[in-house]
Amino acid sequence: MLKTPVIVLNVKTYAEATGNNALEIAQIMDNISNETGVSMAISVQATDITKCAEKVSIPVWAEHIDPIKPGSHTGWTLPEAIKNAGAIGTLINHSEHRLILADVDTCITLTKELGLDHIVCSNNVSTSKAIAAFSPNFVAVEPPELIGGDISVTTADPDIISNSVKAVKIVDKNVKVLCGAGVKNGKDVAMAIELGSDGVLLASGVVKAKEKVSVIRDLASGL
Amino acid sequence: MLKTPVIVLNVKTYAEATGNNALEIAQIMDNISNETGVSMAISVQATDITKCAEKVSIPVWAEHIDPIKPGSHTGWTLPEAIKNAGAIGTLINHSEHRLILADVDTCITLTKELGLDHIVCSNNVSTSKAIAAFSPNFVAVEPPELIGGDISVTTADPDIISNSVKAVKIVDKNVKVLCGAGVKNGKDVAMAIELGSDGVLLASGVVKAKEKVSVIRDLASGL
Amino acid sequence: MLKTPVIVLNVKTYAEATGNNALEIAQIMDNISNETGVSMAISVQATDITKCAEKVSIPVWAEHIDPIKPGSHTGWTLPEAIKNAGAIGTLINHSEHRLILADVDTCITLTKELGLDHIVCSNNVSTSKAIAAFSPNFVAVEPPELIGGDISVTTADPDIISNSVKAVKIVDKNVKVLCGAGVKNGKDVAMAIELGSDGVLLASGVVKAKEKVSVIRDLASGL
Amino acid sequence: MLKTPVIVLNVKTYAEATGNNALEIAQIMDNISNETGVSMAISVQATDITKCAEKVSIPVWAEHIDPIKPGSHTGWTLPEAIKNAGAIGTLINHSEHRLILADVDTCITLTKELGLDHIVCSNNVSTSKAIAAFSPNFVAVEPPELIGGDISVTTADPDIISNSVKAVKIVDKNVKVLCGAGVKNGKDVAMAIELGSDGVLLASGVVKAKEKVSVIRDLASGL
Numbered sequence: 015m016l017k018t019p020v021i022v023l024n025v026k027t028y029a030e031a032t033g034n035n036a037l038e039i040a041q042i043m044d045n046i047s048n049e050t051g052v053s054m055a056i057s058v059q060a061t062d063i064t065k066c067a068e069k070v071s072i073p074v075w076a077e078h079i080d081p082i083k084p085g086s087h088t089g090w091t092l093p094e095a096i097k098n099a100g101a102i103g104t105l106i107n108h109s110e111h112r113l114i115l116a117d118v119d120t121c122i123t124l125t126k127e128l129g130l131d132h133i134v135c136s137n138n139v140s141t142s143k144a145i146a147a148f149s150p151n152f153v154a155v156e157p158p159e160l161i162g163g164d165i166s167v168t169t170a171d172p173d174i175i176s177n178s179v180k181a182v183k184i185v186d187k188n189v190k191v192l193c194g195a196g197v198k199n200g201k202d203v204a205m206a207i208e209l210g211s212d213g214v215l216l217a218s219g220v221v222k223a224k225e226k227v228s229v230i231r232d233l234a235s236g237l
Numbered sequence: 238m239l240k241t242p243v244i245v246l247n248v249k250t251y252a253e254a255t256g257n258n259a260l261e262i263a264q265i266m267d268n269i270s271n272e273t274g275v276s277m278a279i280s281v282q283a284t285d286i287t288k289c290a291e292k293v294s295i296p297v298w299a300e301h302i303d304p305i306k307p308g309s310h311t312g313w314t315l316p317e318a319i320k321n322a323g324a325i326g327t328l329i330n331h332s333e334h335r336l337i338l339a340d341v342d343t344c345i346t347l348t349k350e351l352g353l354d355h356i357v358c359s360n361n362v363s364t365s366k367a368i369a370a371f372s373p374n375f376v377a378v379e380p381p382e383l384i385g386g387d388i389s390v391t392t393a394d395p396d397i398i399s400n401s402v403k404a405v406k407i408v409d410k411n412v413k414v415l416c417g418a419g420v421k422n423g424k425d426v427a428m429a430i431e432l433g434s435d436g437v438l439l440a441s442g443v444v445k446a447k448e449k450v451s452v453i454r455d456l457a458s459g460l
Numbered sequence: 461m462l463k464t465p466v467i468v469l470n471v472k473t474y475a476e477a478t479g480n481n482a483l484e485i486a487q488i489m490d491n492i493s494n495e496t497g498v499s500m501a502i503s504v505q506a507t508d509i510t511k512c513a514e515k516v517s518i519p520v521w522a523e524h525i526d527p528i529k530p531g532s533h534t535g536w537t538l539p540e541a542i543k544n545a546g547a548i549g550t551l552i553n554h555s556e557h558r559l560i561l562a563d564v565d566t567c568i569t570l571t572k573e574l575g576l577d578h579i580v581c582s583n584n585v586s587t588s589k590a591i592a593a594f595s596p597n598f599v600a601v602e603p604p605e606l607i608g609g610d611i612s613v614t615t616a617d618p619d620i621i622s623n624s625v626k627a628v629k630i631v632d633k634n635v636k637v638l639c640g641a642g643v644k645n646g647k648d649v650a651m652a653i654e655l656g657s658d659g660v661l662l663a664s665g666v667v668k669a670k671e672k673v674s675v676i677r678d679l680a681s682g683l
Numbered sequence: 684m685l686k687t688p689v690i691v692l693n694v695k696t697y698a699e700a701t702g703n704n705a706l707e708i709a710q711i712m713d714n715i716s717n718e719t720g721v722s723m724a725i726s727v728q729a730t731d732i733t734k735c736a737e738k739v740s741i742p743v744w745a746e747h748i749d750p751i752k753p754g755s756h757t758g759w760t761l762p763e764a765i766k767n768a769g770a771i772g773t774l775i776n777h778s779e780h781r782l783i784l785a786d787v788d789t790c791i792t793l794t795k796e797l798g799l800d801h802i803v804c805s806n807n808v809s810t811s812k813a814i815a816a817f818s819p820n821f822v823a824v825e826p827p828e829l830i831g832g833d834i835s836v837t838t839a840d841p842d843i844i845s846n847s848v849k850a851v852k853i854v855d856k857n858v859k860v861l862c863g864a865g866v867k868n869g870k871d872v873a874m875a876i877e878l879g880s881d882g883v884l885l886a887s888g889v890v891k892a893k894e895k896v897s898v899i900r901d902l903a904s905g906l
Contacts, residue, residue, distance in 0.1 A: 029307035033321035059315065060283035061322035078312025084252035086385055086440065088331040089301025091312070092282065098256035099284035108311040112783040115776060115813065116806050137785050140817055144784065147813035147854065162309055185816065185854065217309065330561060337558040338590065339583050360562050363594055367561065370590035370631065408593065408631065475753035479767035505761065506729035507768035524758025530698035532831055532886065534777040535747025535760070538728065544702035545730035554757040608755055663755065 017053040019237050020213035024057045028221045036062040044070040052234040067100025076104040081120035093124045103131030109158045122148045142178035146185035154215040156194035162218050166196040168205035179210035203236025240276040242460050243436035247280045251444045259285040267293040275457040290323025299327040301334050304343035316347045326354030332381045345371045365401040369408035377438040379417035385441050389419040391428035402433035426459025463499040466659035470503045474667045482508040490516040498680040513546025522550040527566035539570045549577030555604045568594045588624040592631035600661040602640035608664050612642040614651035625656035649682025686722040688906050689882035693726045697890045705731040713739040721903040736769025745773040747780050750789035762793045772800030778827045791817045812850035815858045823884040825863035831887050835865040837874035848879035872905025
């Protein structure tokens with residue numbers, strides 16, 4: 015499982031993070047993680063997993079898996095395939111790629127069977143609590159209206175983080191909680207930890223930044 | 238565009254065609270294609286595109302794209318990403334991964350903009366005709382009830398092929414038609430061509446076969 | 461089939477058109493249709509079909525059907541059920557309720573088998589043409605970006621209407637075409653007819669209007 | 684809220700339970716409920732809610748709602764509309780109509796705001812527990828593989844019921860649990876209660892039965 019506290023970057027399908035661009039970001043994170051000792055991971059498009067996993071030592075993750083076993087499922091994302099490609103974990107139920115309740119359960123079960131680490135995304139306190147019932151490794155709370163925005167959830171709605179942490183721990187105290195949406199700098203990261211989370215999940219704050227090195231360094235300084 | 242007549246293999250998410258297994262099949266096809274001069278292509282999981290595209294000279298395809306442009310679409314399959322990974326074409330609307338009508342249109346438009354070859358799958362004569370209205374490179378007719386089965390569509394329902402060819406050509410005579418579902422051997426391939434199609438799209442007939450070399454050689458003998 | 465030219469009102473799930481509010485609008489249309497001789501129809505929520513069909517003589521339609529036959533499909537909209545409730549037709553593939561391509565085909569086939577009239581919605585010229593391949597009774601062209609807006613498609617993008625009419629008639633000259641999105645008044649209706657369509661499909665222009673009687677009278681004046 | 688123990692019949696979209704057929708079944712249940720004092724409810728297709736609610740005194744429910752508020756949502760099932768039509772409750776997330784996790788949350792919240800009773804369906808112990816985190820009125824556990832079958836869940840997999848009851852009560856002791864799938868007779872009902880549930884949710888056992896009166900009487904005898 016990811017060493018916590020942790021900074022997880024989800025590069026989505028941004029042009030700035032497709033192909034060699036994904037690798038470049040992974041290498042910057044790898045360098046800064048090595049240098050600072052801060053735990054980091056990067057989730058990339060399925061097409062870019064091998065390319066990144068071969069070149070960096072930080073954990074490379076998938077952005078999504080489908081609730082399927084090997085078989086005739088043309089074009090869906092097979093958990094075995096992302097593991098085989100070099101991913102050691104995967105996001106599940108990201109707010110841009112939501113799953114049916116029973117499929118969240120199936121995906122968590124499949125990752126456990128395959129020894130894949132996993133972060134299950136929630137949109138509020140009650141879904142965080144519901145997800146905790148499946149005892150995943152991580153829940154990441156991300157209010158959809160703040161994703162990709164300029165204001166960090168730690169400023170806009172700190173209660174959603176602290177209340178999610180409380181709700182999750184009541185159901186299963188071993189489940190770790192990440193804080194997402196609008197995270198941009200070291201101050202946001204520090205605040206996320208203060209609110210009881212085990213780290214952050216972020217995307218545009220790094221991917222769309224011109225000075226990626228300094229942004230990642232700044233994020234790391236928050237831990 | 239694919240040279241026709243053509244044999245297109247869709248490896249789906251079979252364990253027998255994940256990771257190095259996909260590469261192995263691609264290499265067998267590559268050898269037999271070189272040797273016989275028969276046009277072949279292979280569509281593989283997104284995770285395996287680069288691995289295959291780097292090692293074989295036959296066209297490597299994706300199994301699916303989503304109707305998206307670069308941006309915040311966590312875990313969906315970006316057309317630019319599969320191109321960047323080395324794919325030169327993609328299946329669209331496979332019967333195991335159907336799209337809403339407007340998204341079929343969008344996916345075809347996106348592949349044309351990116352210069353990606355594409356095969357759009359249909360399930361009967363009327364959807365073949367509807368798809369032809371979008372002027373794609375290829376329509377592949379596959380009655381869902383015959384997919385993965387033991388009887389080739391060319392035997393079970395030859396009219397669906399010949400009538401699809403007619404219906405498609407009425408709408409746009411430049412659209413080529415492939416024949417899918419249950420195709421297993423050279424006789425099926427020969428029959429598909431006789432029925433007016435430009436080749437075959439198949440999956441389990443090769444992927445689940447023990448003797449892949451002889452099966453592919455036999456398929457090639459049908460052309 | 462609907463007598464053309466026709467004004468079809470889709471009341472959606474607006475509060476102003478739920479329950480007795482739907483009936484009230486249906487009755488206004490019924491009166492004005494009787495009075496003016498203008499052909500009109502109203503599509504209402506499944507819950508309100510019987511209530512309206514029992515009280516008005518204009519055709520009452522459903523807003524949607526699912527591609528199912530009687531059986532175990534909890535909560536989906538059965539074509540037989542809307543017919544049984546009193547609907548004589550249904551919208552299919554509305555831009556707010558899109559269907560996968562094969563299901564558009566199935567829904568059209570089911571309505572034909574049951575003798576239900578039907579309007580299949582498209583979002584642009586190429587999907588209009590594709591839908592025509594299924595030989596439905598009506599195609600309604602509605603650019604999604606104009607739906608619910610203040611500018612009629614007849615002003616904002618008249619070519620999409622005239623080109624859809626042309627594209628549809630090339631594939632099947634018996635398919636009629638309706639014009640949707642932003643239609644608000646008699647001038648828009650007149651323009652829609654001038655562009656070659658057989659009538660209009662509208663929603664908010666009537667449902668959200670304070671003076672529904674005068675708005676509907678004005679729409680009718682365009683024919 | 685439904686008086687417990689309760690027998691809830693979901694008529695799905697069976698031909699035997701569409702239109703007047705639904706009303707007939709509702710009336711049989713109404714009579715037997717009056718006669719025996721056993722609490723019963725029936726969930727019917729949206730088109731049939733008013734017809735049934737006007738004629739029977741047992742609670743009439745909807746089979747499904749969509750996670751929407753009044754507005755432009757053509758053809759989706761508005762919670763306000765089913766209430767307006769006479770429903771006093773609704774199934775949510777039936778195994779034949781599953782919802783994404785965040786939408787389960789939204790639907791439960793909407794029913795609470797509107798004062799609608801609700802039963803949220805789960806497929807196993809862990810999803811039962813997850814649903815309990817939303818504090819719904821009822822969870823109904825139904826292993827999908829047993830739905831519509833000949834063997835009652837109380838015989839085939841009694842542990843799934845007793846373990847769901849335990850898991851649900853740990854998260855929220857006020858949530859009641861129903862037992863579904865394969866329930867056919869009074870013995871199954873009695874067993875369901877013995878396993879700790881507050882009643883049963885069933886469908887084909889009644890709807891497909893020739894002798895509906897005797898089947899419902901037998902079910903009632905189990906309480």
